[in-house]
Amino acid sequence: MSKDGEAEPADFMQRLIELRGLRRAYALFPDTVTAAFVRGRRPIGAFPEKFSATTEPAARFSAAPEADE
Amino acid sequence: MTEISSLTIAQAGRLIAARELSPVEYTDALLARITALDPIYHAFIAVTADIARAEARAAEAAIARGNRRGPMHGIPYALKDIFDVAGLATTCHSKLRAGHRATADATVVHRLREAGAVLLGKLSLHEFANGGPTLELPWPAARNPWNTDLHPGGSSSGCGTAAALGLAPATLGTDTGGSVRNPATCCGVIGMKPSYGAVSRAGVFPLAFSLDHVGPITRTVEDNAILFQTIAGHDPADPASARRAPADCLAGLRQGIKDLKIGVIAHFYEEDMAADPQQVAAIADAIALLQRLGAEVKPVRLSPLATWMDCGRIIHYAEAYAIHERDLQERPEDFASITRRRLLSGAFIAASDYVKAQQLRTVLREEYAAMLAEVDALITISSFDLPCRIDDESEIARTYERQCRMPFNVAGAPAISVPTGFSRDGLPLAMQITGRTFDEAMVYRVAWAYCDAAGWCERRPPIVEPALA
Secondary structure, rough: OOOOOOOOEEEEEHHHHOOOOOHHHHHHHHHHHHHHHHHHOOOOOOOOOOOOOOOOOOOOOOOOOOOOO | OOOOOHHOOOHHHHHHOOOOOOOHHHHHHHHHHHHHHHHHHOOEEEOHHHHHHHHHHHHHHHHHHOOOOOOOOOOOEEEOOEEEOOOOOOOOOOOOOOOOOOOOOHHHHHHHHHHOOEEEEEEEOOOOHHOOOOOOOOOOOOOOOOOEEEOOOOOOOOHHHHHHOOOOOOOEEEEEEOOOOOEEEHHHEEEEEEEOOOOOOOEEEOOOOOOEEEEEEEEEEEHHHHHHHOOOOOOHHHHOOOOOOOOOOOOOOOOOOOOOOEEEEOOHHHHHHHOOOHHHHHHHHHHHHHHOOOEEEOOOOOOHHHHHHHHHHHHHHHHHHHHHHHHHHOOOOHHOOHHHHHHHHHHHHOOOHHHHHHHHHHHHHHHHHHHHOOOOOOOOEEEOOOOOEEOOHHHHHHOOEEEOHHHHHOOOOEEEEEEEOOOOOOEEEEEEOOOOOOHHHHHHHHHHHHHHHHOHOOOOOOHHHHHHH
């Protein structure tokens, strides 16, 4: 499903399967890959009020490999 | 003396220190019990009898010389087969790991060796800690010790089974979305997921780097704290390892909980998702007991359970797929179907969703920390359902996300599963106690007080008799 809840077109799924190198998996297990596509495309249902996409991400980059927290 | 397989780590440690229990005899007794019971319960993938006997002899000799190293010296333990032990295969319960041999010990294994513990073997799990019980794998799935037709929980399934049956007093599992606490819940034992970074994951096969935790599963809270203290502490080999000394979880264990403030996240299981009434009733009884013990208990609210679960699900699937991508592309048929289904979802997660999930995690972690500034500990449900049949794939799939454990992986906070009683059919019920990040001592303190008063940890599963004949 897309973010607005509408079904994503089948050719989009096929293109994504190709791009992800999963042609063999799809040929062997089409139902599993299709179900995984639906499950994987399910977005976060609801965000807390104070959430903003400009929030600093949890995984911070540090230039110092052994830097203390 | 208590039957040898029923000894707790604390009891056995005291007897060993007093030279009233021989580590060699203790180890031999447990190996005999494994030989008798494991063909029915399938907790073990590999039994390391030669290693165990050699380590037990070494422990006995050292203690006889007056060189007892601590509470784990001479104590047998077993590992989910996802931890590296030099010279042994780390199978991850998967066909894909055929021929593997570890070249070094995982850090926690090294720490247990240094503590003089005795390795009994490697335990069954869900494939790569991510699948479910299935007949498609090279080793059978572990069975629930309370009813062998049922799922023992996972993914550290063999840990729960072995601990409950008294096959090993100490077991180590891993927990990415509940995989230590789920088998503890289903098997009626104690499972602790410590704070993120409290225990090294170096030498442990990863599932999702930013959610993975190593945690002990034992029969008692005190044993769990002993094992946690043995393995906790900074490890430069794990990039996420916290640079702090581990908390002393034993000194204050028996302090009691009088005047502690305990929050109950009831909306998780009363509003956000419907739970089995027996689980809910058992938590209500537990709350009443905590109040009788002197705690001040009050309801609290966090973001809805679905928000925590979505956040964890996206991070989990995306990171797990990154690890298994090549095998899913080149040899998908070598995974069990249940593992393949779960892992493939990660292939289709948008990068923006993963980034937003990590951002959301920061917000949720802060929300959790703010709540723990007001109370000393939290309690909530663990599983919404009772263990289902081990061969019921649709029920296993349905109940996979019907749990309340992932929020504490997202928060990186310590969370322990403790038994709260038994269902009408004799199956274990459980709740979680959680606390401030790196405050395992408080979580153990509340858990000890509750379990000591409730007495559920005393109950043992009915052993299938032919196995002992």
